[in-house]
Amino acid sequence: MRFIKRSHRASSYERPHVEWECGSRCSGTTCPLGPSVKGECRATCECSPRLIGGSWTCTRSEENGGPCEEGPNVDGTCSKPLPPCVPRRTARSLRRRICFRAVGITLGLILLFGSGRYSKTLFSPGEVSRAHGNIGDDCASCHSAGSDGLGGWMHRFLFSDEAPNDSDKCLSCHPMGDSPLTAHNRSSAELEAVRATWDAEGGAIPQAPLALRVAAAALDISSTNEGVLDCMLCHKEHQGRLSNISELDDRRCQTCHSRQFTSLAEGHPEFSAYPHRKKTPIIFDHTSHLTKHMPEQGKEITSCKSCHQIDQKGMLMLSSSFETGCAECHHDEIRGEGAAEVGIAFLTLPEVDIETLRSKGIPVGVWPEDADGELTPIQSMIIGQMGVDIAILSGLDLYDLSEATPEQLRVAQQVVWLTKKLFYDLATRGQSAMIETLSGFTDDEQAVSLVAGLPPGLLHQALAGWMPGIRDEMKDAVVKDSKTLDAFLQSFSSGKAGASKGGRGAVTSVRDTGVLEEELVSAGGWYLDGFTLFYRPQGHQDSFVKNWIDLSSTAPKQGLARTLFKSLTAESAPGRCGYCHSVAQTEAGIAVLQWYSFRPETAARAITDFVHRPHQIKGSDEECQACHKRDSDAEYLSNYEEDSTATPRTWVSGFKNIEKATCTECHVSGKAPIACLSCHNYHVTDLGSAAHEQMTKGSPNN
Amino acid sequence: MTRVQRRIAMIVALVCISAFVLLAYSVYGTTLLSGQKRSGWTLFIIILFLAGYGLRKRLPFLPIGSASSWLRFHYSLGLVGVLFFLCHIKFALPNGYFELVLAGVFLFVTLSGIFGLLVSRLLPRKISLRGPEVLFERIPRYNRSIQESIESLIVDAVRESESEILAKWYRERLISFLSAEPKVWPHLMESRRDLLRINNEVDALKATVSRTEQRALERIQELIEQKDSLNHAYVHQLILKYWPFFHVPLTLALIIFSLLHVVLVYSFSGGLE
Incomplete structure (x- = not known):
C-alpha cells in the first residue's frame, strides 16, 4: 500500500491549526466536511447530488473515493448518509487550552496562597538562624515590606522609587554606634587615618590572591553602595536554623582592603603594637612591682594567675580586684597613713584682710582675727557656683587687700559673708542646708553623696567660739520674706549686719593633748583642724572623694572645677586616687579619672580578639610568658606624666610586642584556624555602651 | 559552513x-x-x-x-x-x-x-x-484503509474457497490486533513481539488452508506488516507531538x-x- 499520495485529488489537506477535528478521525472515517468553528458536527451525507441531464449524479470527490456505485436516491438525496460524531479538539487547540489553564492555575495558586494566612511561610526564603528564632514569621520585624501583602509588594516593585532600607531594622536591636553602616563602624576619616598609618609604616605590599586581583580588575569594588555597607551584604539570613550568619569568607573580608594577602603566614602584616595598644586605666608598672615593691614588702608573686584570672567566656585575662590584689599594701595608704596630707580640706575660714575692708567702709561683720587658712578648692567652687565671680580674686591674696580694686573688695566681701553663711547654715540647719546649696549645680542624689555624713554638731560648737555674734548677724542679714542669695547679699551690703567682732580662735582643745584631730578619725570621716573642716577618706572606693572628683570633671565653671579636679587627683592628694587611676580625656575634651581597670561589658569591641583559654593548654606561666615578655627597660610611667602625648600607637608598654611568628607557629593551614574572623572582629563599635543605652532608652520603635 | x-x-x-x-x-x-x-x-x-x-x-x-x-x-x-x-x-x-x-x-x-x-x-x-514517513493526522485513515483491504481479501478468499477458517480467524484474532490502540513502550523499545505472534499464527494457518487462502494470507501478512509500521510511526510521532504539552x-x-x-x-x- 502506498501511503503518501501527492495528488490534491487523492489526498485531503490537513489543517492541524484549526480548533476542532472530526470525532471519527481515530476510526479513519473522517467526515469530509469536518466540524464547524464552534465545534459542531456538520455531517449529513457524503455528497450533494447534482441534477445533470434530468438525472441525479453523485458528486463525491475523488479524494473520498469518487462517485459512488449506488448513486443518489430518486428524490435527489445522497444514498450514503454520514454518521454524526462528537467533534474533538485538535492537539494544538488542546495545548493552547492547557497553556491557558496553566497560567490560570499558577495565578490562582499565587493569589490563593499569597493572600492567605500562610503567605509569609510560603514566601519566606527559608528559616532564620537560631539567633533570630524568636522573630518567627513576623517578617515586619526585619523587613519594611513585611507588613505588606501581595498587592503591596507589587506596588513597591512597580511604583516605588525608594529602595527600602532594612538595615535600620537590624540596628534597632543591634546598635552599632554613630557610623553603623560604614566599614568597621568607623567614619571615612578614621579609616583614611588607619590607611595612612599603614602606608607610613611601609613594608612590602603582599601579593593578593588571584581571585581578588581578577575581581579588582574586573569590578569597581570601591564604589559599592557609596561606602554604605548594608547589613545584608555580609549577613545572609534565611539559610536555615543552624546557619551562622556571622561567617564570612576571608576573600570577601579583604575585598575592601588596600593590602590583600593570602593568609596569616603569607602576607599578613607584622604586629606593630599588639596587644598593648591602649594606656591602661590603672597605672600599674609590672617591672617595678615585681622587682622592687613586692620584694621590699617581702612578698613573692609565684604565678601570673595570682593576679590575673580568665573570664567566664574563656576570652580575657582579667585583673584581680583591689581588695584581693592591692588592698594588702595600699589600703592604709589610701586612708592617709604616713602621708603629709591626710584629709581633704572642705570648708575653712580663710585669713582675710579685715582691716582694709573696714577702712574702706565695707561691712564684713564678725570674723576671727586669727583665721589663717586659704579658701579650699571645694569652697571656691561652691562659692563660685553660687554666683560670685571669684575668678576676679585670681592672683590676689585675701589676707592683703590693700591694693585690691573696688570690684575685688566687693567680691572679697561676698566671699566673707557667703563663707559665714555656709558655716552658719551648716551649723544651724545641718546637712540639708549644704545639700540645698549643692543642689544648685548638681542633682539632689549626688548632692547627698557630696555631703557624706557631714556632722553639724562639730561645727556648732566651733562656730560659737570662732564668731560669737554670728547668730545675731545672720538673723539681721536674712530677709524673712525672701530666702534668695541676692536678698542675703543685699542685706549685708546695706549695713544691716552687725558690727565686726573678733572671734575667740581656732579649735585647740585636742591639740593640748598632743593628739592630732586627724588621728582621732583614723578610720576616716570629718574633723576640724584650726578653722578648717577636713574629710579623711575611709578607704578604697570612698564615695565622697569619688563623687567630688566626678563632679569636678563635669561641673560648669571649668576654671574652678579644673583646679578642684587637679587638687583631688594629684598623686599625693588625700585618698591617693590619682596615684593609681589615670586621667583620660573624653571625646568632648573633659578630663576624667578612670575608675575601672577594664570592664568587658562596656569596653569598645576591639578589632582583634584573643581567646585565652584554648591557648592555655598546660596552664603554666611559661605559656603566658611565651607571648607576654616583660620589657624591663620600658619607661612605662612616662605614659602617665602630665605632658605625655602618648597615643595608642606610641605609648610605652611594660611588655614587648608579640611577634606574628609566635602565632604562625601553630596558625597555619590544617593545624589551627587561619580565617580572618578567628582573630578579628568586623564591628568595632562600642557595643557595650550602645547596648546599655539601648536598654535604658528602650526600643526606638516604642 | x-x-x-x-x-x-x-x-x-x-x-x-x-x-x-x-x-x-x-x-x-x-x-x-x-x-x-x-x-x-x-x-x-x-x-x-x-x-x-x-x-x-x-x-x-x-x-x-x-x-x-x-x-x-x-x-x-x-x-x-x-x-x-x-x-x-x-x-x-x-x-x-x-x-x-x-x-x-x-x-x-x-x-x-x-x-x-x-x-x-x-x-x-x-x-x-x-518507515513509512506519514503525516500523523493521516495514520487513522491509513489504518482504516488497511483494515478494509484485509476484510476485502478475507471476504474474497471465503467466497472462493467456501471455507470459514479465515473469517473465523479474522473475527477471533486479527480484528483485535487491527483495532487496538498502538502500544507505546513495545514500539519505543523496538519490540516486534505482537507482529511476530500474528505472523506465526498466519504461518501456522497457511498449512491448513487452500492455495487461494494461502495467497490471501500472504497479502494479509504484508498488510499486517504495514499496520505495525504505522503503529510504530504513530507512537513515535505521538511523543514528538505531545512532549511540548508539558x-x-x-x-x-x-x-x-x-x-x-x-x-x-x-x-x-x-x-x-
Missing part, C-alpha cells in the same frame, strides 16, 4: 560562555558585591528569550532567522540558562518553599526541554529507518513564578544593590 563545522563552533561557543559564567560567579563570590541580582536578571531574560521561540514559530513571515536557527539557539541558550540557574541558586537547593517550587518548575521545564531535544533528534531517525505550560508557569520572585526580591532585599 558545513553542519559539522557549525556544531563544532556551537560547542566551542558554549564552552567559552560556560567558562566565562563560572569565572564571573567565582569573582562575584570573592567580593562583597552581590552577583545574585545580576545572575537572576540574566536568567530571567534568558527564560524570556527561550519562551520567545514559541512566538517565533507563530510569526514565520518575520525576517528574524529561520525556525531551525532559532531552535539551535534555543537549545544552546537553554544550556547556558541551566548554568546561570545553578550559579543563581549557588549550586544548592533553596531553603524556602516558594523558591523550592520555582526551582522545581525550572527543573521540570529544563528536563522536559532536554527530553524534547533528545526525542526530536532520535525519534525521526527511528521513524525513517522503519514543556510549554510549565514555561508559562515558570515566567509567572519568576516575575513574582523578582517582586519579592526587590521588596525584601532591603535596599541591597
Whole structure:
C-alpha cells in the first residue's frame, strides 16, 4: 500500500491549526466536511447530488473515493448518509487550552496562597538562624515590606522609587554606634587615618590572591553602595536554623582592603603594637612591682594567675580586684597613713584682710582675727557656683587687700559673708542646708553623696567660739520674706549686719593633748583642724572623694572645677586616687579619672580578639610568658606624666610586642584556624555602651 | 559552513560562555558585591528569550532567522540558562518553599526541554529507518484503509474457497490486533513481539488452508506488516507531538513564578544593590 499520495485529488489537506477535528478521525472515517468553528458536527451525507441531464449524479470527490456505485436516491438525496460524531479538539487547540489553564492555575495558586494566612511561610526564603528564632514569621520585624501583602509588594516593585532600607531594622536591636553602616563602624576619616598609618609604616605590599586581583580588575569594588555597607551584604539570613550568619569568607573580608594577602603566614602584616595598644586605666608598672615593691614588702608573686584570672567566656585575662590584689599594701595608704596630707580640706575660714575692708567702709561683720587658712578648692567652687565671680580674686591674696580694686573688695566681701553663711547654715540647719546649696549645680542624689555624713554638731560648737555674734548677724542679714542669695547679699551690703567682732580662735582643745584631730578619725570621716573642716577618706572606693572628683570633671565653671579636679587627683592628694587611676580625656575634651581597670561589658569591641583559654593548654606561666615578655627597660610611667602625648600607637608598654611568628607557629593551614574572623572582629563599635543605652532608652520603635 | 563545522563552533561557543559564567560567579563570590541580582536578571531574560521561540514559530513571515536557527539557539541558550540557574541558586537547593517550587518548575521545564531535544533528534531517525514517513493526522485513515483491504481479501478468499477458517480467524484474532490502540513502550523499545505472534499464527494457518487462502494470507501478512509500521510511526510521532504539552505550560508557569520572585526580591532585599 502506498501511503503518501501527492495528488490534491487523492489526498485531503490537513489543517492541524484549526480548533476542532472530526470525532471519527481515530476510526479513519473522517467526515469530509469536518466540524464547524464552534465545534459542531456538520455531517449529513457524503455528497450533494447534482441534477445533470434530468438525472441525479453523485458528486463525491475523488479524494473520498469518487462517485459512488449506488448513486443518489430518486428524490435527489445522497444514498450514503454520514454518521454524526462528537467533534474533538485538535492537539494544538488542546495545548493552547492547557497553556491557558496553566497560567490560570499558577495565578490562582499565587493569589490563593499569597493572600492567605500562610503567605509569609510560603514566601519566606527559608528559616532564620537560631539567633533570630524568636522573630518567627513576623517578617515586619526585619523587613519594611513585611507588613505588606501581595498587592503591596507589587506596588513597591512597580511604583516605588525608594529602595527600602532594612538595615535600620537590624540596628534597632543591634546598635552599632554613630557610623553603623560604614566599614568597621568607623567614619571615612578614621579609616583614611588607619590607611595612612599603614602606608607610613611601609613594608612590602603582599601579593593578593588571584581571585581578588581578577575581581579588582574586573569590578569597581570601591564604589559599592557609596561606602554604605548594608547589613545584608555580609549577613545572609534565611539559610536555615543552624546557619551562622556571622561567617564570612576571608576573600570577601579583604575585598575592601588596600593590602590583600593570602593568609596569616603569607602576607599578613607584622604586629606593630599588639596587644598593648591602649594606656591602661590603672597605672600599674609590672617591672617595678615585681622587682622592687613586692620584694621590699617581702612578698613573692609565684604565678601570673595570682593576679590575673580568665573570664567566664574563656576570652580575657582579667585583673584581680583591689581588695584581693592591692588592698594588702595600699589600703592604709589610701586612708592617709604616713602621708603629709591626710584629709581633704572642705570648708575653712580663710585669713582675710579685715582691716582694709573696714577702712574702706565695707561691712564684713564678725570674723576671727586669727583665721589663717586659704579658701579650699571645694569652697571656691561652691562659692563660685553660687554666683560670685571669684575668678576676679585670681592672683590676689585675701589676707592683703590693700591694693585690691573696688570690684575685688566687693567680691572679697561676698566671699566673707557667703563663707559665714555656709558655716552658719551648716551649723544651724545641718546637712540639708549644704545639700540645698549643692543642689544648685548638681542633682539632689549626688548632692547627698557630696555631703557624706557631714556632722553639724562639730561645727556648732566651733562656730560659737570662732564668731560669737554670728547668730545675731545672720538673723539681721536674712530677709524673712525672701530666702534668695541676692536678698542675703543685699542685706549685708546695706549695713544691716552687725558690727565686726573678733572671734575667740581656732579649735585647740585636742591639740593640748598632743593628739592630732586627724588621728582621732583614723578610720576616716570629718574633723576640724584650726578653722578648717577636713574629710579623711575611709578607704578604697570612698564615695565622697569619688563623687567630688566626678563632679569636678563635669561641673560648669571649668576654671574652678579644673583646679578642684587637679587638687583631688594629684598623686599625693588625700585618698591617693590619682596615684593609681589615670586621667583620660573624653571625646568632648573633659578630663576624667578612670575608675575601672577594664570592664568587658562596656569596653569598645576591639578589632582583634584573643581567646585565652584554648591557648592555655598546660596552664603554666611559661605559656603566658611565651607571648607576654616583660620589657624591663620600658619607661612605662612616662605614659602617665602630665605632658605625655602618648597615643595608642606610641605609648610605652611594660611588655614587648608579640611577634606574628609566635602565632604562625601553630596558625597555619590544617593545624589551627587561619580565617580572618578567628582573630578579628568586623564591628568595632562600642557595643557595650550602645547596648546599655539601648536598654535604658528602650526600643526606638516604642 | 558545513553542519559539522557549525556544531563544532556551537560547542566551542558554549564552552567559552560556560567558562566565562563560572569565572564571573567565582569573582562575584570573592567580593562583597552581590552577583545574585545580576545572575537572576540574566536568567530571567534568558527564560524570556527561550519562551520567545514559541512566538517565533507563530510569526514565520518575520525576517528574524529561520525556525531551525532559532531552535539551535534555543537549545544552546537553554544550556547556558541551566548554568546561570545553578550559579543563581549557588549550586544548592533553596531553603524556602516558594523558591523550592520555582526551582522545581525550572527543573521540570529544563528536563522536559532536554527530553524534547533528545526525542526530536532520535525519534525521526527511528521513524525513517522503519518507515513509512506519514503525516500523523493521516495514520487513522491509513489504518482504516488497511483494515478494509484485509476484510476485502478475507471476504474474497471465503467466497472462493467456501471455507470459514479465515473469517473465523479474522473475527477471533486479527480484528483485535487491527483495532487496538498502538502500544507505546513495545514500539519505543523496538519490540516486534505482537507482529511476530500474528505472523506465526498466519504461518501456522497457511498449512491448513487452500492455495487461494494461502495467497490471501500472504497479502494479509504484508498488510499486517504495514499496520505495525504505522503503529510504530504513530507512537513515535505521538511523543514528538505531545512532549511540548508539558514543556510549554510549565514555561508559562515558570515566567509567572519568576516575575513574582523578582517582586519579592526587590521588596525584601532591603535596599541591597
